[in-house]
Amino acid sequence: xxPIKELNPQFLESTENKKHLIDYLLGVADNYLILGQRLxxxxxxxxxxxxxIALTNxxxxxxxxxxxxxxxxxxxxxxxxxxxxxxxLRKEREYKNVLLVEQPNTDFGYVIVxxxxxxxxxxxFLGALQQSADExxxxxxxxxxxxxxxxxxxxxxxxxxxxxxxxxSKTRVQQAVNxxxxxxxxxxxxxxxxDAMIAAGVAPDMLxxxxxxxxxxxELLSTATLEIPxxxxxxxxxxxxxxxxxxxxxxxxxxxxxxxxxDSKW
Amino acid sequence: xxxxxxxxxxxxxxxxxxxxRHCGSLHAEDAEMAMNNARDVYTRxxxxxxxxxxESKNITASSPEASGELxxxxxxxxxxxxxxxxxxxxxxxx
Numbered sequence: 001x002x003p004i005k006e007l008n009p010q011f012l013e014s015t016e017n018k019k020h021l022i023d024y025l026l027g028v029a030d031n032y033l034i035l036g037q038r039l040x041x042x043x044x045x046x047x048x049x050x051x052x053i054a055l056t057n058x059x060x061x062x063x064x065x066x067x068x069x070x071x072x073x074x075x076x077x078x079x080x081x082x083x084x085x086x087x088x089l090r091k092e093r094e095y096k097n098v099l100l101v102e103q104p105n106t107d108f109g110y111v112i113v114x115x116x117x118x119x120x121x122x123x124x125f126l127g128a129l130q131q132s133a134d135e136x137x138x139x140x141x142x143x144x145x146x147x148x149x150x151x152x153x154x155x156x157x158x159x160x161x162x163x164x165x166x167x168x169s170k171t172r173v174q175q176a177v178n179x180x181x182x183x184x185x186x187x188x189x190x191x192x193x194x195d196a197m198i199a200a201g202v203a204p205d206m207l208x209x210x211x212x213x214x215x216x217x218x219e220l221l222s223t224a225t226l227e228i229p230x231x232x233x234x235x236x237x238x239x240x241x242x243x244x245x246x247x248x249x250x251x252x253x254x255x256x257x258x259x260x261x262x263d264s265k266w
Numbered sequence: 267x268x269x270x271x272x273x274x275x276x277x278x279x280x281x282x283x284x285x286x287r288h289c290g291s292l293h294a295e296d297a298e299m300a301m302n303n304a305r306d307v308y309t310r311x312x313x314x315x316x317x318x319x320x321e322s323k324n325i326t327a328s329s330p331e332a333s334g335e336l337x338x339x340x341x342x343x344x345x346x347x348x349x350x351x352x353x354x355x356x357x358x359x360x
Contacts, residue, residue: 048271050292050303057306154302161295 005201007133012076017200021134022073023096023193024203026086027239028125029069030097033087034247035118036062037254038105047108054154055111061147068140088258092251093241096191100183102238102246106176109162109169113176116155120217121187121209123148128204137202156220163224170225177221178229185234188213194239274300275325276308277318286318294319 012018039059046052070083100118105111126148129141162173188210190198197203221228237243257264271293277286289308294300300319309317328336340346 048293050294050307054303054306057310150305154306157298157302161299 003131003133003138003201005133007135007200007202011200017196018076020193020196021202022076023191024197025069025073025076026094027096027191027194029066029073030095031101031118031122032062032066032069034095034097034250035101035114036060036066037250038101038103039111039115042105042111051108051158058115058151058154061151065140065144065147068143072136072140084258088255092243092247095238095243095247095251096241097238097243098183098186098189099235099238099244100180100186102244102250103180103183104246107172109173109176110180112155112158112162113173113180115151116159116220117180117184117217118187119148119152119155120220121184121213123152124209124212124216125204128209132203133201159220159226160224163221163226173224174226177226181229182231182233182235184213184217185210186236186239189236189239191239271295273322274304274319275322276300276304277320278304278308278314279316279318280314282315286316289313291322297321 012021036059039055039062042052043056043059044052046055066087067083070086073086074081074083100114103110103114123145126141126145129137130145132138132141159173162169164170188206190206194203194206198205218228238247272295273291274294275291276289278289279286292300292303292307294303297319300321301317304317304319308314
């Protein structure tokens with residue numbers, strides 16, 4: 001796919017532009033890291049062997065994605081930091097993931113709904129990112145979209161099965177939809193850095209994506225015979241570094257090895 | 267619960283031109299889920315270009331007790347094997 005516009009070669013010579021790009025990339029990449037970590041917690045705890053393997057596979061896909069983004073950030077920073085430092089050595093406020101991905105694995109219904117809400121967004125986002133003015137991002141989007149399409153197929157399929165399944169599966173998955181719905185809007189929230197990148201053609205226009213997103217999600221929820229919750233307000237904060245109480249626990253577990261044994265390697 | 271989920275047999279073709287080979291089994295509610303599961307369980311390391319799934323109950327298997335009458339009569343009939351032909355040197359992979 002052709003980019004909407006080409007990036008001016010001098011664009012990244014400006015310190016401000018570079019800082020915005022790094023912040024923007026963290027906002028995208030941290031979602032993969034934290035969701036990957038959450039899914040990784042399920043390893044060996046899936047309802048049976050097949051979804052257990054599938055969910056950990058998706059976790060690994062997410063971690064594979066995030067590596068490329070962190071490597072790009074490390075390269076932009078131009079200091080000695082590596083992908084590992086970026087993943088493991090930041091403080092809670094420095095993570096820019098949305099609140100949705102840090103929500104706990106309450107039950108299989110929550111896992112699937114959280115995944116579904118993210119996957120629909122992610123596939124659309126990567127589709128649009130293929131037209132980024134930034135060459136590296138175009139390549140990352142092109143590489144990631146096949147996995148993302150499969151994830152969407154997996155979680156969408158389960159959503160339909162649970163929603164249109166037994167009375168219990170329907171009640172539970174509807175509960176998960178009701179609880180997680182308030183976190184969907186934040187996927188389209190833009191920070192100052194994001195706005196700067198949208199203006200430069202590096203990032204896709206989130207308002208347009210948002211419209212498609214709710215259309216698609218609504219369609220799939222109604223196929224799954226689930227209700228779309230009506231809410232007064234949506235929750236946000238993660239993209240600005242203000243996380244829910246779950247985030248501290250995730251980081252504690254995720255960062256333990258690097259904190260206890262600094263610079264340890266596989 | 268997992269006892270109630272039907273068992274499926276999975277066949278993978280690793281390359282175009284080769285045959286599908288049985289590679290294992292898995293649990294799934296229906297063909298679509300069996301296909302998704304097969305993809306996750308068996309083809310994540312680039313093993314295949316095509317997947318077949320078939321519900322295990324649709325396979326009729328020979329009974330181990332019948333192996334005597336089914337297979338043993340063949341063991342002493344070497345003339346049924348094409349081993350008495352002299353093959354030309356140029357002919358490989360026979």
